[in-house]
Amino acid sequence: MSSPHLWLRHETRSTERRAPLVPHDAARLVADGVRVTVEESPQRVFGIEAYRTGGCEVAPAGSWVDAPDDAYVLGIKELPDAPTELRHTHIFFGHAYKGQEGAGALLRRFTAGGGTLLDLEYLTVDGRRVIAFGYWAGYVGASLGVLAARGRLEPLHPMEKAELDALVRSAGADGMSALVIGAQGRSGIGALDALVAAGTVLDGWDREDTRELDHQAILEHELLVNCVLSTTPQEAFVRPEDLDADRALRVVADVTCDVTSEHNLVPVNTSITSWEEPARRVADTPALDVIAVDNLPSLLPREASVAFSADLVPLVPSLAGRRGPWAAAAAAYRDAQTVRTA
Known part of the structure; x- marks a missing residue:
């Protein structure tokens, strides 16, 4: 099975400076054969050159909308309002499964585009979260x-x-x-x-x-x-x-x-x-x-990012096959869509 292509997007919220994947962990993944694309971001606590030095590809902020279909778009907080149809597999905190404000609109965007949300909150083993801030x-x-x-x-x-x-x-x-x-x-x-x-x-x-x-x-x-x-x-x-x-x-x-x-x-x-x-x-x-x-x-963007990234990296090899915690996240998404369309 081929390695996944991770696409680290720029966060549009002005106060969000964290990164779910930090430069030294991105370099480890690249060395293991994972393709990593990192969008430029003026606010991320880690500069783009640190990612480039580690072998990551660099892309303009917001260019994930044109990323290859098989790219996994990785972020932390909410997506921008456009596009209205989401065709990629997105990995971030969606806050969309418990009736939160805007939840229905977000899930409809995934339905319209044929994409998938692998919500970081629902990466679990035996019901317990394996990664969190x-x-x-x-x-x-x-x-x-x-x-x-x-x-x-x-x-x-x-x-x-x-x-x-x-x-x-x-x-x-x-x-x-x-x-x-x-x-x-x-x-x-x-x-x-x-x-x-x-x-x-x-x-x-x-x-x-x-x-x-x-x-x-x-x-x-x-x-x-x-x-x-x-x-x-x-x-x-x-x-x-x-x-x-x-x-x-x-x-x-x-x-x-x-x-x-x-x-x-x-x-x-x-x-x-x-x-x-x-x-x-x-x-x-x-x-x-x-x-x-x-x-x-x-x-505390630096401390929080380093800890989160260290927990994320061991999960990447099982991402493409949706094994382990990724299977739980995929099931949570399917359940949420079933409830919304019932």
Whole structure:
């Protein structure tokens, strides 16, 4: 079976600087006989020359629309609105299988063009994800939560981990009560690491702790970090009636950011927040802010990209045959299309 042709596209979102495949890993794939084409990008944290030096072919930004039919178009975040018909196999986070905003329109584009979405979120083995940006999403989300709780959260910009850590230390989080829900997952572990480093008084809950929710215990923490990705209905962590309750809770860092899904566990917020205004005030007396930035790891684009790419590379040999996790992703796409057309 021939090796796949990976086509790394430019990300059109201005705040997205990550790369799912970093230069040194791309060079490894090229050395193993994989054809890798990389689009030029003015914002990607890794320069194009680093890819070229590793043997990758270089193409203009947005040229994936004219890529060979057998190219696998690799990205992270949403596609541009055109073309309306998608004929390639695309690999990215589509956020299209749980009724999210725009999900139907995206799936119709694949149907119209005969293409396929291999959603990175659904690369699984025995139901468990094998690749994710989760650790850094949790780390950044918790860090921003600390800054917001101390009134130090400003418009975001990409940075190195040392800079973010210094900002959090200067905020003075010693003694802040914080709760991470979903503490045993990738995002939860990242959040715990950030909050331990910040000096918070920390609790971590996971599945067993949320079977019967103790809402009062949640409200007794100044900061809640939600790292739970829910695929089935369950009780919300922060309900509309909690806004008027006597509570210590002042900030929710919604790392999962499933805001337009019916499974939103923080339904007091129903839309993402931006890099310009990363927190949204959802209650005034007492105050409650929600952080719901949907590309948190891009705040630390270098660290997040290196970790993600290292997990992706071992999966590439099984891509052309749709084996292993790729088979699970393909099945998830077929199921989503069946539901949409039923």
